[in-house]
Amino acid sequence: MILEKYSFGVGDRFSHQGKAQLQAFIKAKGQGVDITPVWNKSHREHTIIKTTHASVRKEADDAVSDLNWTGPYLVDADHIGLKNVDLFIDSSDFFTLDVADFIGQAVDEGDVKSFVEKYKKYVGELAIEGIDEPLVLSEEKITEIAKKYLLAVKEAGKIYRHVEAKKGADNFITEVSMDETDSPQTPIEMIFILAAIADEGIPAQTIAPKFTGRFNKGVDYVGDVEQFAKEFNDDLAVIAFAVKEFGLKKNLKLSVHSGSDKFSIYKPINHALKKFDAGLHIKTAGTTWLEELIGLAMAGGDGLEIAGCIYTGALSRFDELCGPYATVIDIDKDKLPTPDEVNSYSGEQFADALRHNQSCEKYNLNLRQLLHVGYKIAAEMGDDYYNALEKYEDIIAQNVTENIYERHIKPIFLT
Numbered sequence: 293m294i295l296e297k298y299s300f301g302v303g304d305r306f307s308h309q310g311k312a313q314l315q316a317f318i319k320a321k322g323q324g325v326d327i328t329p330v331w332n333k334s335h336r337e338h339t340i341i342k343t344t345h346a347s348v349r350k351e352a353d354d355a356v357s358d359l360n361w362t363g364p365y366l367v368d369a370d371h372i373g374l375k376n377v378d379l380f381i382d383s384s385d386f387f388t389l390d391v392a393d394f395i396g397q398a399v400d401e402g403d404v405k406s407f408v409e410k411y412k413k414y415v416g417e418l419a420i421e422g423i424d425e426p427l428v429l430s431e432e433k434i435t436e437i438a439k440k441y442l443l444a445v446k447e448a449g450k451i452y453r454h455v456e457a458k459k460g461a462d463n464f465i466t467e468v469s470m471d472e473t474d475s476p477q478t479p480i481e482m483i484f485i486l487a488a489i490a491d492e493g494i495p496a497q498t499i500a501p502k503f504t505g506r507f508n509k510g511v512d513y514v515g516d517v518e519q520f521a522k523e524f525n526d527d528l529a530v531i532a533f534a535v536k537e538f539g540l541k542k543n544l545k546l547s548v549h550s551g552s553d554k555f556s557i558y559k560p561i562n563h564a565l566k567k568f569d570a571g572l573h574i575k576t577a578g579t580t581w582l583e584e585l586i587g588l589a590m591a592g593g594d595g596l597e598i599a600g601c602i603y604t605g606a607l608s609r610f611d612e613l614c615g616p617y618a619t620v621i622d623i624d625k626d627k628l629p630t631p632d633e634v635n636s637y638s639g640e641q642f643a644d645a646l647r648h649n650q651s652c653e654k655y656n657l658n659l660r661q662l663l664h665v666g667y668k669i670a671a672e673m674g675d676d677y678y679n680a681l682e683k684y685e686d687i688i689a690q691n692v693t694e695n696i697y698e699r700h701i702k703p704i705f706l707t
Protein backbone atom coordinates (compact mmCIF):
# COMPACT_ATOMS: atom_id res chain seq x y z
CA MET A 293 0.00 0.00 0.00
CA ILE A 294 1.17 3.45 -0.84
CA LEU A 295 0.43 6.47 1.27
CA GLU A 296 -0.44 9.39 -0.99
CA LYS A 297 1.52 12.63 -0.89
CA TYR A 298 -0.90 14.44 1.40
CA SER A 299 -2.76 12.75 4.21
CA PHE A 300 -4.62 14.11 7.17
CA GLY A 301 -5.48 12.36 10.40
CA VAL A 302 -8.93 13.07 11.72
CA GLY A 303 -9.78 12.06 15.23
CA ASP A 304 -13.36 11.43 16.20
CA ARG A 305 -13.84 10.46 19.81
CA PHE A 306 -17.53 9.58 19.52
CA SER A 307 -17.50 8.18 15.96
CA HIS A 308 -20.41 10.33 14.78
CA GLN A 309 -18.67 12.82 12.49
CA GLY A 310 -17.25 10.58 9.79
CA LYS A 311 -19.35 12.16 7.06
CA ALA A 312 -18.86 15.72 8.28
CA GLN A 313 -15.11 15.13 8.32
CA LEU A 314 -15.10 13.54 4.88
CA GLN A 315 -16.97 16.56 3.50
CA ALA A 316 -13.85 18.65 4.13
CA PHE A 317 -11.79 16.32 1.93
CA ILE A 318 -14.45 16.41 -0.75
CA LYS A 319 -14.23 20.20 -0.69
CA ALA A 320 -10.43 20.04 -1.03
CA LYS A 321 -10.78 17.65 -3.96
CA GLY A 322 -13.16 20.14 -5.52
CA GLN A 323 -10.32 22.65 -5.33
CA GLY A 324 -7.98 20.19 -7.06
CA VAL A 325 -6.07 18.88 -4.04
CA ASP A 326 -6.17 15.20 -3.14
CA ILE A 327 -5.81 14.52 0.57
CA THR A 328 -6.23 11.07 2.07
CA PRO A 329 -8.34 11.05 5.22
CA VAL A 330 -6.95 8.86 7.98
CA TRP A 331 -9.26 8.14 10.89
CA ASN A 332 -7.30 7.76 14.07
CA LYS A 333 -8.10 6.96 17.64
CA SER A 334 -5.53 6.00 20.21
CA HIS A 335 -5.71 3.17 22.70
CA ARG A 336 -6.03 5.73 25.49
CA GLU A 337 -9.14 7.27 23.90
CA HIS A 338 -10.72 3.88 23.32
CA THR A 339 -10.12 3.01 26.95
CA ILE A 340 -11.57 6.26 28.30
CA ILE A 341 -14.62 6.31 26.02
CA LYS A 342 -15.04 2.52 26.07
CA THR A 343 -15.34 2.27 22.30
CA THR A 344 -14.19 -0.68 20.23
CA HIS A 345 -11.47 -0.55 17.63
CA ALA A 346 -13.87 -1.88 15.04
CA SER A 347 -16.10 1.18 15.51
CA VAL A 348 -13.53 3.44 13.85
CA ARG A 349 -13.36 1.18 10.82
CA LYS A 350 -17.13 1.10 10.59
CA GLU A 351 -17.37 4.86 10.86
CA ALA A 352 -14.84 5.34 8.07
CA ASP A 353 -16.38 2.69 5.81
CA ASP A 354 -19.88 4.08 6.31
CA ALA A 355 -18.87 7.68 5.62
CA VAL A 356 -17.01 6.63 2.49
CA SER A 357 -19.92 4.63 1.11
CA ASP A 358 -22.58 7.20 2.07
CA LEU A 359 -20.72 10.01 0.33
CA ASN A 360 -19.41 7.91 -2.57
CA TRP A 361 -15.80 8.79 -1.80
CA THR A 362 -13.68 6.99 -4.36
CA GLY A 363 -10.26 8.12 -3.14
CA PRO A 364 -8.08 6.26 -0.68
CA TYR A 365 -8.79 6.38 3.06
CA LEU A 366 -7.20 4.71 6.04
CA VAL A 367 -7.72 3.77 9.66
CA ASP A 368 -4.78 4.45 11.95
CA ALA A 369 -3.72 2.33 14.92
CA ASP A 370 -2.43 5.43 16.63
CA HIS A 371 0.54 5.25 19.01
CA ILE A 372 0.65 1.54 19.39
CA GLY A 373 3.33 -0.70 20.86
CA LEU A 374 3.74 -4.47 21.18
CA LYS A 375 1.49 -4.41 24.26
CA ASN A 376 -1.66 -3.22 22.51
CA VAL A 377 -1.11 -3.62 18.76
CA ASP A 378 -3.15 -6.83 18.55
CA LEU A 379 -6.35 -4.96 19.34
CA PHE A 380 -5.89 -2.91 16.17
CA ILE A 381 -4.80 -5.57 13.68
CA ASP A 382 -8.16 -6.27 12.07
CA SER A 383 -9.54 -2.76 11.94
CA SER A 384 -6.45 -0.78 10.91
CA ASP A 385 -4.37 -0.37 7.79
CA PHE A 386 -2.09 2.37 9.08
CA PHE A 387 0.11 1.66 12.09
CA THR A 388 1.82 4.37 14.11
CA LEU A 389 4.63 2.56 15.88
CA ASP A 390 5.33 4.58 18.99
CA VAL A 391 8.81 3.90 20.29
CA ALA A 392 9.46 7.13 22.19
CA ASP A 393 9.67 5.25 25.50
CA PHE A 394 12.64 3.31 24.20
CA ILE A 395 14.74 6.36 23.39
CA GLY A 396 17.85 6.44 25.55
CA GLN A 397 17.42 2.89 26.81
CA ALA A 398 20.49 0.66 26.99
CA VAL A 399 21.31 -1.17 23.78
CA ASP A 400 23.72 -3.99 23.08
CA GLU A 401 27.33 -2.70 22.84
CA GLY A 402 28.00 -4.92 19.83
CA ASP A 403 25.04 -3.42 17.96
CA VAL A 404 26.37 0.07 18.61
CA LYS A 405 29.82 -0.91 17.41
CA SER A 406 28.67 -2.43 14.16
CA PHE A 407 26.36 0.54 13.51
CA VAL A 408 29.23 3.00 13.99
CA GLU A 409 31.52 0.84 11.87
CA LYS A 410 28.98 0.91 9.04
CA TYR A 411 28.32 4.64 9.15
CA LYS A 412 31.67 6.15 10.08
CA LYS A 413 32.21 6.87 6.40
CA TYR A 414 30.12 10.00 7.04
CA VAL A 415 32.58 11.39 9.59
CA GLY A 416 33.69 14.88 8.59
CA GLU A 417 31.61 17.45 6.77
CA LEU A 418 28.42 16.29 5.13
CA ALA A 419 26.73 18.64 2.68
CA ILE A 420 23.02 18.04 2.27
CA GLU A 421 21.03 19.76 -0.45
CA GLY A 422 18.61 22.20 1.13
CA ILE A 423 20.64 22.76 4.32
CA ASP A 424 22.82 25.88 4.22
CA GLU A 425 25.80 24.74 6.27
CA PRO A 426 27.39 21.30 5.94
CA LEU A 427 26.70 19.06 8.92
CA VAL A 428 29.74 18.18 11.00
CA LEU A 429 29.93 14.54 12.05
CA SER A 430 32.31 12.70 14.32
CA GLU A 431 32.59 9.06 15.32
CA GLU A 432 31.69 10.07 18.90
CA LYS A 433 28.53 11.77 17.64
CA ILE A 434 27.42 8.70 15.69
CA THR A 435 28.14 6.52 18.73
CA GLU A 436 26.10 8.83 20.93
CA ILE A 437 23.16 8.74 18.49
CA ALA A 438 23.33 4.95 18.21
CA LYS A 439 23.26 4.64 22.00
CA LYS A 440 20.31 6.96 22.23
CA TYR A 441 18.13 5.71 19.35
CA LEU A 442 19.17 2.25 18.23
CA LEU A 443 17.03 0.38 20.74
CA ALA A 444 13.97 2.49 19.84
CA VAL A 445 14.38 1.71 16.14
CA LYS A 446 14.91 -1.97 16.91
CA GLU A 447 11.67 -1.92 18.87
CA ALA A 448 9.92 -0.35 15.87
CA GLY A 449 11.34 -3.25 13.83
CA LYS A 450 9.81 -5.75 16.26
CA ILE A 451 6.38 -4.11 16.11
CA TYR A 452 6.57 -3.81 12.33
CA ARG A 453 7.39 -7.49 11.89
CA HIS A 454 4.63 -8.43 14.30
CA VAL A 455 2.07 -6.54 12.21
CA GLU A 456 3.58 -7.79 8.97
CA ALA A 457 3.24 -11.40 10.09
CA LYS A 458 -0.45 -10.89 10.80
CA LYS A 459 -1.50 -8.63 7.94
CA GLY A 460 0.99 -9.18 5.16
CA ALA A 461 3.54 -6.57 4.10
CA ASP A 462 1.48 -4.91 1.38
CA ASN A 463 -1.66 -4.47 3.39
CA PHE A 464 -0.76 -1.60 5.69
CA ILE A 465 1.16 1.63 6.01
CA THR A 466 3.87 2.14 8.59
CA GLU A 467 4.66 5.27 10.53
CA VAL A 468 7.44 5.48 13.10
CA SER A 469 6.76 8.00 15.85
CA MET A 470 9.19 9.52 18.31
CA ASP A 471 7.25 12.65 19.11
CA GLU A 472 6.20 11.93 22.67
CA THR A 473 9.58 12.65 24.20
CA ASP A 474 11.25 15.68 25.78
CA SER A 475 13.84 16.89 23.31
CA PRO A 476 13.51 17.38 19.55
CA GLN A 477 15.64 15.25 17.26
CA THR A 478 18.33 17.22 15.44
CA PRO A 479 18.89 16.81 11.68
CA ILE A 480 22.04 14.78 12.38
CA GLU A 481 20.10 12.47 14.68
CA MET A 482 17.39 12.15 12.02
CA ILE A 483 19.94 10.95 9.46
CA PHE A 484 21.03 8.06 11.63
CA ILE A 485 17.54 7.27 12.90
CA LEU A 486 16.57 6.90 9.23
CA ALA A 487 19.67 4.82 8.54
CA ALA A 488 18.70 2.52 11.41
CA ILE A 489 15.12 2.30 10.11
CA ALA A 490 16.51 1.20 6.74
CA ASP A 491 18.78 -1.36 8.47
CA GLU A 492 15.79 -2.79 10.31
CA GLY A 493 13.96 -3.19 7.00
CA ILE A 494 11.01 -1.07 8.14
CA PRO A 495 9.21 0.26 5.04
CA ALA A 496 8.26 3.48 6.83
CA GLN A 497 6.23 5.90 4.73
CA THR A 498 6.03 8.53 7.39
CA ILE A 499 8.06 9.53 10.43
CA ALA A 500 6.91 11.69 13.32
CA PRO A 501 9.80 13.41 15.04
CA LYS A 502 9.54 15.66 18.04
CA PHE A 503 9.75 19.25 16.85
CA THR A 504 10.91 22.21 18.86
CA GLY A 505 8.23 24.07 20.81
CA ARG A 506 5.03 22.95 22.46
CA PHE A 507 2.29 21.13 20.57
CA ASN A 508 -0.42 21.38 23.16
CA LYS A 509 -3.71 19.69 22.43
CA GLY A 510 -6.21 21.81 20.56
CA VAL A 511 -4.46 25.16 20.84
CA ASP A 512 -1.89 27.07 18.80
CA TYR A 513 1.82 26.30 18.66
CA VAL A 514 3.86 27.76 21.48
CA GLY A 515 7.50 28.32 20.63
CA ASP A 516 9.97 29.89 18.26
CA VAL A 517 8.30 29.81 14.84
CA GLU A 518 11.56 30.58 13.00
CA GLN A 519 13.37 27.78 14.75
CA PHE A 520 10.51 25.45 13.92
CA ALA A 521 10.64 26.52 10.26
CA LYS A 522 14.37 25.84 10.10
CA GLU A 523 13.99 22.42 11.73
CA PHE A 524 11.10 21.50 9.45
CA ASN A 525 13.09 22.48 6.36
CA ASP A 526 16.17 20.62 7.60
CA ASP A 527 14.10 17.51 8.29
CA LEU A 528 12.69 17.58 4.76
CA ALA A 529 16.22 17.94 3.37
CA VAL A 530 17.46 15.06 5.52
CA ILE A 531 14.57 12.82 4.47
CA ALA A 532 15.26 13.50 0.77
CA PHE A 533 18.93 12.66 1.40
CA ALA A 534 18.19 9.53 3.44
CA VAL A 535 15.70 8.16 0.92
CA LYS A 536 18.41 8.11 -1.76
CA GLU A 537 21.30 7.24 0.49
CA PHE A 538 19.76 4.38 2.46
CA GLY A 539 17.14 3.16 -0.01
CA LEU A 540 14.10 4.08 2.07
CA LYS A 541 10.61 4.33 0.58
CA LYS A 542 10.56 7.09 -2.02
CA ASN A 543 7.40 8.63 -0.60
CA LEU A 544 8.70 8.78 2.99
CA LYS A 545 7.36 11.97 4.52
CA LEU A 546 7.08 13.87 7.76
CA SER A 547 4.18 13.43 10.11
CA VAL A 548 3.18 16.29 12.39
CA HIS A 549 1.35 15.09 15.47
CA SER A 550 -1.09 17.20 17.46
CA GLY A 551 -0.96 19.24 14.28
CA SER A 552 -4.45 20.65 14.53
CA ASP A 553 -4.81 24.28 15.50
CA LYS A 554 -1.10 25.05 15.11
CA PHE A 555 -2.06 28.03 12.98
CA SER A 556 1.17 29.97 13.42
CA ILE A 557 3.31 27.26 11.81
CA TYR A 558 1.06 26.48 8.86
CA LYS A 559 2.65 29.13 6.70
CA PRO A 560 6.21 27.85 7.16
CA ILE A 561 4.96 24.28 6.64
CA ASN A 562 3.18 25.31 3.44
CA HIS A 563 6.34 27.07 2.15
CA ALA A 564 8.61 24.17 3.00
CA LEU A 565 6.35 21.61 1.32
CA LYS A 566 6.41 23.69 -1.84
CA LYS A 567 10.16 24.24 -1.69
CA PHE A 568 10.92 20.52 -1.38
CA ASP A 569 7.90 19.30 -3.32
CA ALA A 570 7.35 17.18 -0.22
CA GLY A 571 4.37 15.32 1.13
CA LEU A 572 2.91 15.63 4.60
CA HIS A 573 0.91 13.64 7.08
CA ILE A 574 -0.72 15.83 9.67
CA LYS A 575 -2.57 14.40 12.64
CA THR A 576 -5.16 16.39 14.44
CA ALA A 577 -5.65 16.23 18.18
CA GLY A 578 -9.20 14.95 18.30
CA THR A 579 -10.68 18.43 18.29
CA THR A 580 -13.70 17.35 16.26
CA TRP A 581 -15.32 16.67 19.60
CA LEU A 582 -14.96 20.36 20.48
CA GLU A 583 -16.84 21.21 17.30
CA GLU A 584 -19.60 18.93 18.57
CA LEU A 585 -19.77 21.04 21.72
CA ILE A 586 -19.81 24.24 19.68
CA GLY A 587 -22.65 22.89 17.58
CA LEU A 588 -24.60 21.82 20.68
CA ALA A 589 -24.12 25.24 22.27
CA MET A 590 -25.20 27.02 19.10
CA ALA A 591 -28.29 24.83 18.92
CA GLY A 592 -29.38 26.33 22.26
CA GLY A 593 -31.97 24.70 24.53
CA ASP A 594 -30.99 21.23 25.73
CA GLY A 595 -27.94 21.30 23.45
CA LEU A 596 -26.54 24.30 25.29
CA GLU A 597 -27.49 22.71 28.59
CA ILE A 598 -25.43 19.61 27.78
CA ALA A 599 -22.44 21.73 26.79
CA GLY A 600 -22.71 23.62 30.10
CA CYS A 601 -22.99 20.39 32.11
CA ILE A 602 -19.89 19.02 30.45
CA TYR A 603 -17.95 22.16 31.36
CA THR A 604 -19.03 22.17 35.01
CA GLY A 605 -18.42 18.43 35.25
CA ALA A 606 -14.96 18.81 33.79
CA LEU A 607 -14.13 21.68 36.12
CA SER A 608 -15.11 19.65 39.18
CA ARG A 609 -12.86 16.77 38.06
CA PHE A 610 -9.99 18.91 36.83
CA ASP A 611 -7.10 16.83 38.21
CA GLU A 612 -8.49 13.49 37.12
CA LEU A 613 -9.14 14.66 33.56
CA CYS A 614 -5.97 16.68 33.07
CA GLY A 615 -3.67 14.05 34.62
CA PRO A 616 -3.23 11.80 31.57
CA TYR A 617 -2.60 14.88 29.39
CA ALA A 618 -0.39 16.83 31.81
CA THR A 619 2.52 17.15 29.39
CA VAL A 620 0.40 18.40 26.47
CA ILE A 621 -1.85 21.01 28.07
CA ASP A 622 -1.14 24.31 29.84
CA ILE A 623 -4.23 25.55 31.64
CA ASP A 624 -4.23 28.71 33.74
CA LYS A 625 -6.84 27.76 36.31
CA ASP A 626 -7.40 31.39 37.32
CA LYS A 627 -8.63 32.18 33.84
CA LEU A 628 -11.28 29.48 33.74
CA PRO A 629 -14.83 30.83 33.99
CA THR A 630 -16.89 29.73 37.01
CA PRO A 631 -19.80 27.30 36.55
CA ASP A 632 -22.20 30.20 37.20
CA GLU A 633 -20.64 32.27 34.45
CA VAL A 634 -20.79 29.42 31.96
CA ASN A 635 -24.35 28.57 32.93
CA SER A 636 -25.32 32.15 32.10
CA TYR A 637 -23.71 32.00 28.63
CA SER A 638 -25.89 32.20 25.56
CA GLY A 639 -25.14 29.61 22.88
CA GLU A 640 -23.18 32.21 21.00
CA GLN A 641 -21.12 33.17 24.05
CA PHE A 642 -20.29 29.53 24.72
CA ALA A 643 -19.30 28.98 21.09
CA ASP A 644 -17.19 32.16 21.06
CA ALA A 645 -15.29 31.12 24.19
CA LEU A 646 -14.59 27.66 22.79
CA ARG A 647 -14.10 28.15 19.05
CA HIS A 648 -10.44 28.52 18.09
CA ASN A 649 -10.69 31.98 16.63
CA GLN A 650 -7.80 33.97 18.01
CA SER A 651 -9.13 37.23 16.66
CA CYS A 652 -12.26 36.88 18.80
CA GLU A 653 -11.82 38.57 22.18
CA LYS A 654 -14.05 36.05 23.87
CA TYR A 655 -11.95 33.05 22.86
CA ASN A 656 -10.60 31.39 26.02
CA LEU A 657 -7.80 28.90 25.46
CA ASN A 658 -8.03 27.66 29.05
CA LEU A 659 -11.66 26.71 28.69
CA ARG A 660 -10.86 25.13 25.34
CA GLN A 661 -8.11 22.95 26.76
CA LEU A 662 -10.19 21.85 29.72
CA LEU A 663 -13.06 20.85 27.47
CA HIS A 664 -10.62 19.11 25.17
CA VAL A 665 -9.67 16.67 27.91
CA GLY A 666 -13.23 16.61 29.28
CA TYR A 667 -14.59 14.10 26.77
CA LYS A 668 -14.81 11.51 29.51
CA ILE A 669 -17.73 13.48 30.98
CA ALA A 670 -19.58 13.29 27.67
CA ALA A 671 -18.77 9.58 27.41
CA GLU A 672 -20.29 9.04 30.85
CA MET A 673 -23.49 10.77 29.74
CA GLY A 674 -23.94 7.88 27.33
CA ASP A 675 -27.17 8.04 25.35
CA ASP A 676 -27.97 11.58 26.48
CA TYR A 677 -24.87 12.76 24.67
CA TYR A 678 -25.26 10.49 21.63
CA ASN A 679 -28.92 11.43 21.23
CA ALA A 680 -28.02 15.12 21.28
CA LEU A 681 -25.41 14.50 18.57
CA GLU A 682 -28.12 13.01 16.43
CA LYS A 683 -30.72 15.65 17.23
CA TYR A 684 -28.35 18.50 16.32
CA GLU A 685 -26.46 16.69 13.60
CA ASP A 686 -26.77 19.46 11.00
CA ILE A 687 -25.35 22.34 12.98
CA ILE A 688 -22.61 20.14 14.43
CA ALA A 689 -21.65 18.86 10.99
CA GLN A 690 -21.33 22.40 9.65
CA ASN A 691 -18.86 23.24 12.41
CA VAL A 692 -16.88 20.02 12.00
CA THR A 693 -16.46 20.46 8.25
CA GLU A 694 -15.67 24.16 8.48
CA ASN A 695 -13.01 23.59 11.14
CA ILE A 696 -11.15 21.01 9.09
CA TYR A 697 -11.50 22.71 5.75
CA GLU A 698 -11.25 26.43 6.50
CA ARG A 699 -8.89 26.47 9.44
CA HIS A 700 -6.67 23.51 8.55
CA ILE A 701 -6.74 22.21 4.99
CA LYS A 702 -6.87 25.63 3.35
CA PRO A 703 -3.83 27.24 5.02
CA ILE A 704 -1.71 24.08 4.88
CA PHE A 705 -2.49 22.70 1.43
CA LEU A 706 -4.47 25.21 -0.59
CA THR A 707 -2.61 28.49 -0.40
Ligand SMILES: [Zn+2]
Nearest residue numbers: 469471472549
Ligand atom coordinates in the same frame (compact mmCIF):
# COMPACT_ATOMS: atom_id res chain seq x y z
ZN1 LIG B 1 2.01 11.63 18.61
